[in-house]
Amino acid sequence: MKENPISFQMKLKPEDFLPATEEEKQSQVIMRESVSFWKDGMRRLLKNKVAMVSIVVIVLVMIFSFIMPAFYPYSYKTQIKGANNLAPMEYSEEEQARIDAGEKVFPHIFGTDKMGRDYAIRVMMGSRISLLVGLIATGIILVIGSAYGSIAAFFGGWTDLVMMRVVDIIYTVPDILLIVLLKFALKAPLDSLKDVPGFGWVSIVGENLISIFIVFALLYWVGMARMVRSQVLMLKESEYVTAARALGVGNGKIIKKHLLTNCIGTLIVTTTLQIPSSIFTESFLSFLGMGVAVPLPSLGSLASDAINGINTYPYLLFIPALLISLIILSFNLLGDGLRDAFDPKLKN
Amino acid sequence: MLKYIAKRVGLAIVTIWAVATITFFLMNMVPGGPFLSEKAISPQATAALEAKYGLDKPMFQRYLTYMGDALHGDFGDSLKQRGRTVTSIILMKFPVSARVGGCAVLCSLLIGIPLGCLAALKRGKFLDSLISVVATCGIAVPSFVICTLLMYFLGVRLKLLPTMGITSWQNYIMPVMALSFYPTAYIMRLMRSSMLDVLGQDYMRTAKAKGVAGFMILFKHALRNAILPVVTYVGPLLAYTVTGSFVVEKIFVIPGLGGEFITAITGRDYTLIMGTTIFLAALIITMNVVVDIVYKLVDPRIKLK
Numbered sequence: 001m002k003e004n005p006i007s008f009q010m011k012l013k014p015e016d017f018l019p020a021t022e023e024e025k026q027s028q029v030i031m032r033e034s035v036s037f038w039k040d041g042m043r044r045l046l047k048n049k050v051a052m053v054s055i056v057v058i059v060l061v062m063i064f065s066f067i068m069p070a071f072y073p074y075s076y077k078t079q080i081k082g083a084n085n086l087a088p089m090e091y092s093e094e095e096q097a098r099i100d101a102g103e104k105v106f107p108h109i110f111g112t113d114k115m116g117r118d119y120a121i122r123v124m125m126g127s128r129i130s131l132l133v134g135l136i137a138t139g140i141i142l143v144i145g146s147a148y149g150s151i152a153a154f155f156g157g158w159t160d161l162v163m164m165r166v167v168d169i170i171y172t173v174p175d176i177l178l179i180v181l182l183k184f185a186l187k188a189p190l191d192s193l194k195d196v197p198g199f200g201w202v203s204i205v206g207e208n209l210i211s212i213f214i215v216f217a218l219l220y221w222v223g224m225a226r227m228v229r230s231q232v233l234m235l236k237e238s239e240y241v242t243a244a245r246a247l248g249v250g251n252g253k254i255i256k257k258h259l260l261t262n263c264i265g266t267l268i269v270t271t272t273l274q275i276p277s278s279i280f281t282e283s284f285l286s287f288l289g290m291g292v293a294v295p296l297p298s299l300g301s302l303a304s305d306a307i308n309g310i311n312t313y314p315y316l317l318f319i320p321a322l323l324i325s326l327i328i329l330s331f332n333l334l335g336d337g338l339r340d341a342f343d344p345k346l347k348n
Numbered sequence: 349m350l351k352y353i354a355k356r357v358g359l360a361i362v363t364i365w366a367v368a369t370i371t372f373f374l375m376n377m378v379p380g381g382p383f384l385s386e387k388a389i390s391p392q393a394t395a396a397l398e399a400k401y402g403l404d405k406p407m408f409q410r411y412l413t414y415m416g417d418a419l420h421g422d423f424g425d426s427l428k429q430r431g432r433t434v435t436s437i438i439l440m441k442f443p444v445s446a447r448v449g450g451c452a453v454l455c456s457l458l459i460g461i462p463l464g465c466l467a468a469l470k471r472g473k474f475l476d477s478l479i480s481v482v483a484t485c486g487i488a489v490p491s492f493v494i495c496t497l498l499m500y501f502l503g504v505r506l507k508l509l510p511t512m513g514i515t516s517w518q519n520y521i522m523p524v525m526a527l528s529f530y531p532t533a534y535i536m537r538l539m540r541s542s543m544l545d546v547l548g549q550d551y552m553r554t555a556k557a558k559g560v561a562g563f564m565i566l567f568k569h570a571l572r573n574a575i576l577p578v579v580t581y582v583g584p585l586l587a588y589t590v591t592g593s594f595v596v597e598k599i600f601v602i603p604g605l606g607g608e609f610i611t612a613i614t615g616r617d618y619t620l621i622m623g624t625t626i627f628l629a630a631l632i633i634t635m636n637v638v639v640d641i642v643y644k645l646v647d648p649r650i651k652l653k
Contacts, residue, residue, distance in 0.1 A: 165359070169366045172629045176594060177371065177621065180613045185378045280490055287492045288594060288610070303492060307599070310500050317500070321493040329488035336484075 037342075041265075044341040051337025054330035061327055065128040073106045074118035076125040077295040085313060086112040110319055114309065123319055126297040130324065133209070133298070134279035134331075137216035141278070142271050144217060145224025150255050152225070153232035164229070167222045179215050179290060186211045208292050212282060220281070227270050231263040238262075265343035272335035276328040283324055299324040353641060360633045367629040368622065372414065375621055376407050382427040382616040401427055403618075414622065423626075424619040428612075434623035437608065442590075442627075444514060445597070445604035449590035451520060452527035453582065460532045461578065464539025465571065468547060479536060486533025495526045495599040512601035523600045527593055531585055535578055543574040576647055583639030587632040 003011075035043075045051055069076075086092060088111040095105045110119040152163040190207040193199045235241070236259060244254050260267070283300030285291040292298045299320045306316035382403075383394045398404045402413065417424060423434040467479040502522060503511035510519050546552065547570060555565050597607040605624065612620040 165363065165366075168363055169370070172363060172632050173367050173370060174609070174625060174628055176610065177613055177625060178374070181374050181378050185374075188379065276488070283490055284492065284595065287490075288598070300490075300492070303496065307496055310496065311504055314500055317496055321496065325485075325489045325493060328490070329485060332484065332488055 041338075041342040045337055048337045048340060050333050051341070054334040054337065057326065057330040058334065061127060061323070061330075062131065065124050065131055069121060069124045069128070072121050072124070074108075074121045076117065076121045076297060078118075079116045080112065080118070081116065084112065084116040085114050085309075088315060092116075111313075111315065113305070113316060119316065119319070122297045122302060123299075123323060126299045126302045126320060127323055127327065129209075129292055129296060129298040130279050130282060130300070130327065133212060133282040134275045134327075137213060137220070137278040137282070138271055138274045140213060140217045141221045141224050141274055142267070145221035146228045146260060146267060148221065149225035149228030150232045150259055153229040154236055154251065154255055154259065156233075160229075167225055170219060170222050175215075175219055176288075176290075178219060179285065182215055182218070183208070183211050183290065186214060206292065206296060209296075212285065212291065216278065216281075220278070224270055224274065227266060228260075228263065231266050232259050235259050235262050269335055269339040269343055272331060272338050276331040276335075279324070279328060279331075299327075352644075356637045356640065360637050363633055364626065364629050368415070368418070368626050369411075371625045372411055372622060373407070375616075375618060376410075382618060401425075401619075418622075418626070423623040426617055426620045428615050428617040428620070434619050437620060438605065438623060438627055441603065441605040441608045444602060445606060446590040448514070448520060448523050448596075448602065448604065449527065449586075449593075451524045453531065453586050453589050455524055456528040456531035456535055456585075457578075457582065459528075460535030461539050461575070464536040465543050465566075465574075467536065467540045468543035468574075469566075471544065476540075479540070483533040483536040483540075486529055487537070489529070491526060491530060491593065492595045492599065494529050495522075495596055498522050498526055499599065514600075514602045514604075519600075523596050523602060526596050526600075527589060531589070535581065538577050538581060539574065542577045543570065546570050546574040549573075576643065579646070580639055580643060583635040584632060587628075587635035591628050591631060 074080075080092065081094065086108050088109060089107050090111060091099060091105060091107070099105050108118050108120065110123060113119055113122065148163065148167075152160045187207060190210060232255075241254060241258055244258055249257075279299075282291055282298060283303070286298040286300030287304045289301075289304065291300055302320040303317055303324070306313065306320070310317055383397050395404070402410060405413075414424070421435075426432050426434055426437055429437065463479050467476045470476045499511055499522065502508045509522050510516070511522075513519055514523075552565065552569060555569050560569075591605055594606045594610055596602070597604045598610075608620075609624045609628075611617075612624060
């Protein structure tokens with residue numbers, strides 16, 4: 001074909017259609033993997049020294065409370081005769097006699113309480129209960145709160161108005177009142193549930209602990225619901241939601257696949273910050289004598305028991321008080337770190 | 349504006365009614381009663397007492413009677429404290445809690461706002477890190493831990509302050525310290541972040557360029573804008589604090605509303621529970637409405653809906 005000398009068309013030659021050489025291919029190879037949302041966040045998190053220290057502290061506390069009791073020679077409910085109110089590292093007379101006779105006796109690292117129970121194992125069990133309550137209650141709150149908040153925001157209008165008024169009401173009823181009433185109300189049904197086959201776990205977990213979880217499930221999801229609602233209100237205007245709807249995706253699937261996955265950053269942060277607040281509430285309840293039942297200890301009830309003897313045995317109070325502050329502090333700092341890493345918009 | 353206020357007040361009344369209704373039915377459905385705990389009491393006497401206070405009638409009828417009386421401002425007699433009306437008990441206990449709580453809120457504002465501003469102005473310096481560390485730790489320590497530590501060191505060890513009762517001004521120091529610890533730390537954090545936000549705004553640079561004096565910029569431009577989030581926080585805080593903290597009142601033996609409420613709940617003093625719940629709910633909801641209205645008056649950027 002004859003070429004037009006003043007044409008602006010691209011001049012292609014047969015050589016242009018040859019396969020690329022190895023050298024040319026090299027420039028196309030992606031040297032680094034693309035940075036995903038998780039990797040980016042993790043990289044920022046790993047750089048954050050405060051958050052990493054908090055993770056280490058949390059792991060240490062978890063080892064202390066979940067693994068160490070298995071190897072510990074004392075039990076949290078055995079009352080050792082004659083070993084009441086021992087100071088840390090002190091031995092009772094009987095134990096001293098055994099040591100003198102050449103036997104090895106494991107020391108009471110934190111001493112014993114007034115019933116003669118080893119305090120170190122009680123603190124371990126106490127932090128186990130506190131951590132368990134914190135984690136499970138937060139799980140319940142996460143599920144209920146995010147479902148409720150996203151449904152209210154997604155449907156909007158009257159649904160939103162009514163659902164948010166319910167949140168307001170739950171917010172205003174004094175929680176302590178509901179907790180006490182629910183505890184009495186749940187006692188009988190849980191007692192009878194124990195004998196139903198398949199519900200034997202009720203007596204293992206304990207009614208008090210279960211009613212605490214139910215209380216959390218009923219009351220404390222409102223903060224999470226508000227948070228998720230405000231996020232979803234913003235996200236539901238996005239183009240991809242319109243696109244999904246145009247393609248005929250159902251409402252439930254849009255909420256699950258598009259809206260909730262897109263506020264995952266907020267969810268992670270709010271959940272992490274919810275854990276210390278659940279632990280906080282549980283310790284407060286146990287402190288008032290409305291938490292876990294004896295002989296099971298929690299950090300709050302240990303502190304509460306220690307108050308009467310504060311003058312003579314102050315360490316009985318200081319140990320659980322310090323531990324609970326440490327747990328709450330490290331979860332708070334980890335939450336702050338996660339926010340900086342996964343949700344940089346929220347910073348400051 | 350008037351329409352907005354009317355709407356908010358209407359919703360508030362509906363909310364208070366809902367809270368009262370839920371509390372009434374929940375309370376009455378739970379097994380147990382106010383006269384069960386007293387030992388030496390014959391069934392006839394119990395029946396007579398129940399008849400006297402109308403507890404033998406069906407639940408729904410009692411609900412209607414109670415609500416009718418409550419609308420006329422009559423919250424009934426206490427079931428446990430013979431011969432005293434619920435209103436008189438609340439009026440006697442509330443001022444005690446309110447004085448302690450009011451002092452605590454005032455304290456946390458007076459300490460929290462200046463320190464938060466200072467931290468923001470000295471961003472990244474040593475002072476900022478120090479204030480942030482103190483604030484973070486303050487949020488992490490539960491109130492009962494603070495109470496007991498204060499009690500141990502100031503009361504028992506140093507014997508500086510009285511540990512129980514609320515008779516002289518020295519009695520106020522420890523409860524107020526314990527109550528204001530968390531809000532102070534929270535206000536410091538809130539103030540710091542909102543101040544940092546405001547300091548980065550364009551109008552701050554403009555003011556500086558115009559040659560406005562340093563403290564004038566701070567007070568007239570920065571503080572007035574940065575304090576808005578603190579206003580929203582203080583409303584509910586005030587409502588929760590003046591009604592008395594259960595823990596603080598229990599530990600320092602203060603005869604306030606918080607402790608009274610717990611006693612009423614555990615003793616099933618139905619009328620006192622209802623009265624106190626309605627009172628607390630009304631206070632909290634009113635504070636929220638007032639804060640929202642004030643917020644909209646102060647900040648013209650927020651549109652009335």
